[in-house]
Amino acid sequence: MTRSTVPPTPADPGAPDSSGACEDILGYRVTTISLDACLRRILTWVEGAADGKGRYFACLNPHSIETARRDAAFTAALHDADLAVPDGVGMLIASRILGGGIRQRITGSDIFWGLNSLLNERGGYSVFFLGSTAETLARIVERMGKDYPKVRVAGVYSPPFRDAFSAAENAAMVDAINSARPDVLWVGMTAPKQEKWVRQHRDRLDVRFIGPVGAVFDFFIGRVQRSHPLFQRMGLEWLPRLLQEPRRLWRRNFVSNPGFLLRVIRARLALDKSAYKL
Secondary structure (H helix, E strand, O other): OOOOOOOOOOOOOOOOOOOOOEEEEOOEEEEOOOHHHHHHHHHHHHOOOOOOOOEEEEEEOHHHHHHHOOOHHHHHHHHHOOEEEEOOHHHHHHHHHOOOOOOOOOOHHHHHHHHHHHHHHHOOEEEEEEEOOHHHHHHHHHHHHHHOOOEEEEEEEOOOOOOOOOHHHHHHHHHHHHHHOOOEEEEEOOOOHHHHHHHHHHHHOOOOEEEEOOOHHHHHHOOOOOOOHHHHHOOOOHHHHHHHOHHHHHHHHHHHHHHHHHHHHHHHHHHHHHHHHO
């Protein structure tokens, strides 16, 4: 995915995704198209209308972008994603500050529920779940059967809980996925581990689309409650989650988000200064 230094003219957020329209936010190419257009684009990959395998999407939010500053492999994984969606109200604020046109948040949950619904409508497709515990995966399989009965769960795999996998462990995961031959691979290892794993192994995976969705596994089975839709509409989805998991999420909200917005403001000032000189 190429990078530009000047944000392009924003496209209609509801327009079909025929041009891959996106805008630059701190060097990352973030899609400007709607959720429906994103899902249509992913569906063409799953259906094989586009060449290639191992396409994946990434959720870009202030915390992920700030984390990537200290992690070169994560930076590469975000840049190489075939689709980068604006996950979080901070991305919408950044777009406004930079004169962009992004007005809709698109989360990993949106992609997960939306794509599974489309696959269920059509029938005949299969998915694989990689990550989390055996107990969680069993509950996912059970709920998939209830919510998406026309989507076949081709397999599940619970990897060891550690920061890095051995070559043998990586090979075992790849072999399990390829043996099942799913159309879609859902990965729930949490960021940035999951994005780096996907980028490292995408070329070895016999799968059309890969979705690193992190906490969505727990949302799906109800282990962790997603914020009420009212909070989501107000851009405050982070608040109830922070109250539920303060030790895990405090840094994201009180360190990453302010640091990200400060860099966005600096980028805007630099653009204004450049325009003034012209």
